[in-house]
Structures are given as C-alpha cells and as structure tokens.
Amino acid sequence: MTDGQPTAADTPGRLMAAEIAEQPAVFDRILAESLTDVRGVATRIRDAKPRFVVVAGRGTSDHAALYFKYLVEIVLGLPGGLASPSTTTAYGADPDLRDVLWVAVSQSGGSPDLLESTRAAGRAGALTLAVTNNPQSALAAAAELHLDVRAGLERAVAATKTYTATLLTLWLLVDEWSGRHRLDGPALVDAAEQAVHVAGVTQVAGHYRFVDKLVVTGRGYAYPTAREAALKLMETSYLAAHAFSGADLLHGPLAMVDSDRPVLAVVPHGVAGHAMGAVLERLRDRGADLTVVGDAESAGQVPAIVLPRVAEELSPLIEIIPMQRLAHTMAIARHEDPDAPRGLSKVTRTT
C-alpha cells in the first residue's frame, strides 16, 4: 500500500465475496460440530411441548425467522407467528406466553429490542431460544436455550454466511425436533459448492446494469429467499428491490410491473416452484421482463440461473447463494463497495 495502488485488501466487495464463497465450508463445520447442541436443544423443546411458536428477528434475521415459521407449520404442524417486538418494547404488552416457544434470531445477538422482548417473553412464560452467531452475546445469555450458528466472524456489512448458517441450524433443529432425521449432509454441501460457481450471475447482473427498480418474487419456502435477495440488492446496490410473495404480487403490486420494472422470480424444484405457475403466467401475459432463478421444469422456461436440486426444505440455503453473488456483482458494476454500504454499520441498535 505504499504507492496508493489498490491492493487485495482494498478491493471493493472482497469481504462479501469471500464470505459468499465460504458458505459450503460453513455448512461442513455446522454438520461436524453442531449436532450435539442441536439434539440437546431439541430434547428440551420436545419436553416442553410448545403449542405455538413465535419467532423474532430484524432485517436478514427476519427472513431466517420466516423460513423457520414455514418449517414449524409444515413439518411440525404447529401454528407460528413472527413477533412484533414493539408490542413489548414500546407498548409494554404483557402477553400470556405459556406453551409458547419464543425464538430470537440475531447474528450479532446485540439488538436491544430483541434482548428486551426475549427477556419479557421468558417472564411471560415462554420457553426462549436464541439463535446467534455470538455465544458471548447478551441475547445468548438472556435466553434459556442457545444455538450458535458457527458461521465464524462475519466482516462484510451485508450478511451472507450468517444467513445460510442460521437457516441450516434452524433446519437441523426442526429435523431433530420432528424425529425424522432426513439429513443428507454431503448432498447439501455439494449443492452449495455448485451454487457458489453456478453460471448466469454475470449475465443477469449485466442485464440489470441500469435498472433501478426491481420486483423479486417467490412462494412458500422460496418467499424468504425473495425477501432476502431484495434486501441484499437494496443494501449493496441501492436498488428499489421489492419482494412479494407470488400470491400478494397479484393483489395490487402487479400494477407497477411494466417494461421498466423487471421481475426476478425464484422458482425452485418442488411445491414452491410449482405454486408459482399461475404467477409466472400473469407476468408473461403482462409482458414483464422476467428472469427466473431456479428449475426449468417448475418454471416452464430455461432459467437464467439453474439451481442445483436439493430437498425443497433445504432449497432456501442454496438458492440465496447466486442471489448474494448477483447483489455483489451488481454493486461492483455500479462502482459501489458492497463491503461498506453507506449509512450502515454491522450491528444495528434498535430499541
């Protein structure tokens, strides 16, 4: 760094790129190190026999929370809800949370409103579980149970590996809790490795080079992916990226889809992809500029980015990876540094 030339350490987006590429190794580590912890937590939860699950998270962690809600409802047959922390922290609500499992998701474990609402949930009778990337955090200490997502230190401001590590940890928890044991670790790691290198990302980024408004859509398990992909694009490239479930898109926001507002659809193999059929048809009827990330059979067209197939429940861990790469590539093409989005810091303190 003596002559002012950019060095490897100065390359914009270097941290984010490295953390995206690290995800298969993170999955490997979780599969090697987390199963005992997950079993212990699953046993405690099974013993408590919760009848309702409330999940709390902000930003990226809110999307992990939504993924967990789908798993809980579909695999475990328990009704779930996403917490509105302000009902406790701002309005002082004092709910009856007996028979409730309260799950707080936060990579840093440092969000004051999650900490306060988790403490309040414990006082209100809930069994509390914190899922964080920091076992030393106040949130990990405040909850009765804790799971470390073992993503390793995340340095880029835009969360990538902590997101997928959280999803995998939550999936393992549900797999243990349900007693199904459907893990195929090698297939998952292999799919993640493919997703890190899958073709098409550069072409899609080029197609979107001058776009400033974008709709991202998906249904079912792919809806959290659509939301997380939109957030990455907002954070790193400052796009007006709107995420809608395929169903909600048809209730109003479809009006704003025109030839200047392209649609990026997440259409994986399985139920989520199949359920997008009618949505894709409406979008094609409207002449939307439609780019598909997913599976040709589900989409009825050749996807711009073809996702490796995994069990549908695990698909969100894979399908977000090319979306993270897309956000990174687009930011670089726009001369932004995705490692240092304007106005953001790594830990957001909301109260």
Added chain:
Amino acid sequence: MTDGQPTAADTPGRLMAAEIAEQPAVFDRILAESLTDVRGVATRIRDAKPRFVVVAGRGTSDHAALYFKYLVEIVLGLPGGLASPSTTTAYGADPDLRDVLWVAVSQSGGSPDLLESTRAAGRAGALTLAVTNNPQSALAAAAELHLDVRAGLERAVAATKTYTATLLTLWLLVDEWSGRHRLDGPALVDAAEQAVHVAGVTQVAGHYRFVDKLVVTGRGYAYPTAREAALKLMETSYLAAHAFSGADLLHGPLAMVDSDRPVLAVVPHGVAGHAMGAVLERLRDRGADLTVVGDAESAGQVPAIVLPRVAEELSPLIEIIPMQRLAHTMAIARHEDPDAPRGLSKVTRTT
C-alpha cells in the same frame, strides 16, 4: 357521452375519491348497526378462551390483519401471528389449532386460498372468524363466525373504505372482547371528517410529482398504515414505494435512502410516534428528504400533513385517509386513472 367529452362518470379517479370521502359515513353506519353483531361474536370468542390468534389476509387485508395482531397482543395479551396460507394450500400442513382463534380478513370474501385455509383451520380445531364486506361470500359461510364490515359496495379497484371499515370492526371486536368499552364514536367520526379535508395533501403530491421511488415508514400501530400507504401508491401511481417499520429500516434498507429517494414518515401522537424519534434523527443525519404525516410534538417538526388526534389505537383509521388522498392526487397528476390500475381486477383469485 354523445360527443366523446369526458363526463362526470368518466372523470379518472371519481370512484376512489367518492369512496375516500365516504369513510366518515361508513364509520357512522358501523357504529349504528354493528354493535350487536360484534357483541355476539365477542361473547362466542370469550367463551372459547383462545390462547393464540392467527390472522390471514392478502394485500390490503393483510395490513388490516397486522393491525389486528397489534391490538390482540397489546390489548388482550395474547400472542398473535399472521398466517402463511401456502403452508396449508400448497404444502398441505396439518397443524394442531386447538385453542387458536383463526381470523380471515377479505373484503370480497372470494379469495380461494383464504377460503381453503380457513376451512382447514376449522378442521384443525380453530375457532374461525371471517371478516368481510360480503355476508353472502363463500368465506363468510365457511367460517364459524362472521362479521360484516358494512362498507357498502366498493367499486374502485384500490380498496379504501373497506380497509378502514375493517379496522373499525376489528377494533370494536377487541374493545368488546376485552370488556373495556372505550368507544367515543362522535370523536372518531369527527376526526375522519377532518382527515378527509385536512390540508397539505396537494402540496405533498406536488413535491412528489416526479418521484418514482419512495420509502414509507412507521412503527407500532402506524406500521400497518405505512404498508397500506405504500400499497396505494404502488397500485395507483406505480411508484416503487417501500414500506419499512422504523426499526427494520435501520437494518439495511437505510442504505438506499439518499437525496433521490424521499421518506414519508407516519408519526402520530402517542407511543408509535414517540418510538420514531431515533429513526427520524438518523434520517435527518443522512440528509433524507423527509415528509412527516402526523403530530408536531411526536415528530419534532411541523408535519406536512397534520393529523387530528384520536386515541392511538384508533389512529390507523384516521392517518390512512390523507395517504389515500395522496395516492389519488398523485395518480391524477400523473395522468393515471386510479379507478382502473393496469393489470388489476377487483377480486384477486390466488390459490
């Protein structure tokens, strides 16, 4: 209509304008006609002693569902969640819903996925309540309990009076269920009347005439308003209007707020407005173009549109009215017809 000249019946946005203006009268009608029904439903719910509440809705009705979730958590102290209908309709989830009150919100009562998930909820043991503007609808028949929101026929595609009629009906239900009886009907109708005529809407619409990206934000009870306002702007003016809770805005999306992306903040009197203090401060620090709809005391600045004060729980019924007018005014200024948004029809059939 013999010479092709526009007549009153052809005026773009005529239906939406009339329905916005009709809201105080709709409130009057609900207060005159709905209390007996509401009491009956509240008694049935109290007798069933639900421990969890799950609310389902799409589009505008999803925002009414979110409002109800806040009421249930804050006033009744019950944990609540928003349904993900696809877990039932696409994935065939078979949850245990004993002790659950399932509330399906739909102005038309005609959404197939709500109908199917409501029937499934009943089979799974939930007490089911449909809240619709159509007592003859399949949804009203499918649920064990029904409340008619009595908005009268809504002809504009963009929902306005059905939204606030639904909010009022849901508030009355919670007021009865809780046994508090805090209704001040005349004050509410008076505030709605003021909101229909409040100054500032034209000026804000002029300020936003050439804007195509916008962030709308609010917290607590005002968060559903932010989401509904963004949807109206998307539906009628095709803006990329993003809604974020004040807390979530600071977790990532703040990066895309710059001098080209104005922020419309809903800052009513009360806790919701007070909780926006830190958010407004961060936005001012970033030099955001900030327009406040609300209360000077809460906002720390003179709002562009000053809201009449009502009890905070009822504030969402009032604060959305100038936002509906804003969406209408902006659409007209852009030569769009808010009564006929492109690509939309009145009943959206998602499965």
